[in-house]
Amino acid sequence: MPVAQLAALGRRWYRGRLAPDWQPRSLEASQALLESTGFTGPFWSFTG
Amino acid sequence: MSAALIPLDFVVRRHLLTAFASGATPTRGLVLQALALDYAQLSASYARLAEAHVVVLDSGTGEVSMAMPFSAVPTAFRVVVGDHAVWATCAWDAFGIAAALDQDVSFTTPCPASGAVIAGGVRRGVAFAPLTTVAYVGVPASRWWDDIDFT
Numbered sequence: 001m002p003v004a005q006l007a008a009l010g011r012r013w014y015r016g017r018l019a020p021d022w023q024p025r026s027l028e029a030s031q032a033l034l035e036s037t038g039f040t041g042p043f044w045s046f047t048g
Numbered sequence: 049m050s051a052a053l054i055p056l057d058f059v060v061r062r063h064l065l066t067a068f069a070s071g072a073t074p075t076r077g078l079v080l081q082a083l084a085l086d087y088a089q090l091s092a093s094y095a096r097l098a099e100a101h102v103v104v105l106d107s108g109t110g111e112v113s114m115a116m117p118f119s120a121v122p123t124a125f126r127v128v129v130g131d132h133a134v135w136a137t138c139a140w141d142a143f144g145i146a147a148a149l150d151q152d153v154s155f156t157t158p159c160p161a162s163g164a165v166i167a168g169g170v171r172r173g174v175a176f177a178p179l180t181t182v183a184y185v186g187v188p189a190s191r192w193w194d195d196i197d198f199t
Contacts, residue, residue: 003139003168006183007175010143014117017148018065024053024100034189048190 001039009037053096059083060093061102061115068118069149071132075111104196114196117141117148127155127169139168139183146170160184 012033016022025033027046034044042048063083067074074082080090094112097103104114113120114137125136127145136142139157146153146169154169168177187198 001183001185003177003181003183004175006140007143007168007170007177010117010140010145011147011170011175013140014144014148017117017144018062018069020062022058022062024102043188046189048188 005038009034009039012037053100053102054093056085056089057093057096057100057102060085060090061097064103064112064115065118065148068115068120068134069129069145071129071134073120101193101196117144124157125155126157127153129153142168143170143175146173146175 031046034040060079060083063079064074067078072078076087076090079085080087083090085093091110094103094105094110098105102115103112104116105111106113106120111120117136118141119125119135119137121135123135123137125139125142127134127136127142129145129149129151134145136145136155142153142155142157152169152171152173154167154171156165156167158164159166166178166181168175168181170176187194
């Protein structure tokens with residue numbers, strides 16, 4: 001994948017990770033985040 | 049990612065991440081002392097956090113080896129944050145450290161294919177790396193946690 005896309009994923013995945021009100025992200029939310037960053041298809045599916 | 053976390057786990061997690069972010073390596077002994085916990089309390093918390101995929105524990109020592117995006121052990125991604133450096137678990141996490149800390153970062157890493165040094169990072173909130181750089185993910189998402197050290 002282009003590094004710019006990877007950087008965008010890193011930014012979105014980890015934003016707020018040290019925030020005092022952090023809560024774990026659900027699998028569904030993580031999947032949605034991947035898809036909205038352009039990571040779609042079976043390879044990027046948590047459920048296979 | 050189904051483990052139920054209790055309030056203590058959030059305290060432990062935040063302490064771990066804050067320590068890693070400062071460049072420290074939070075061993076069990078240091079965490080026990082800092083949070084005034086007993087060994088059983090911390091072990092149970094580590095187990096819940098690992099079950100929830102919030103941290104990864106070393107199978108031999110039981111120490112935290114990863115608290116994503118930070119790694120407790122040296123990797124190919126040494127990330128400079130301000131006046132110190134931390135280890136990222138991978139390229140994804142090297143960029144993620146900037147977001148987690150809301151700070152600019154820079155890192156270098158050897159290209160797995162050519163060995164050439166790649167410089168990347170985030171400057172004034174904008175990611176940079178050589179335009180020709182590509183990242184390779186070899187494990188499908190459904191299997192990331194089969195062997196997270198390999199992933």
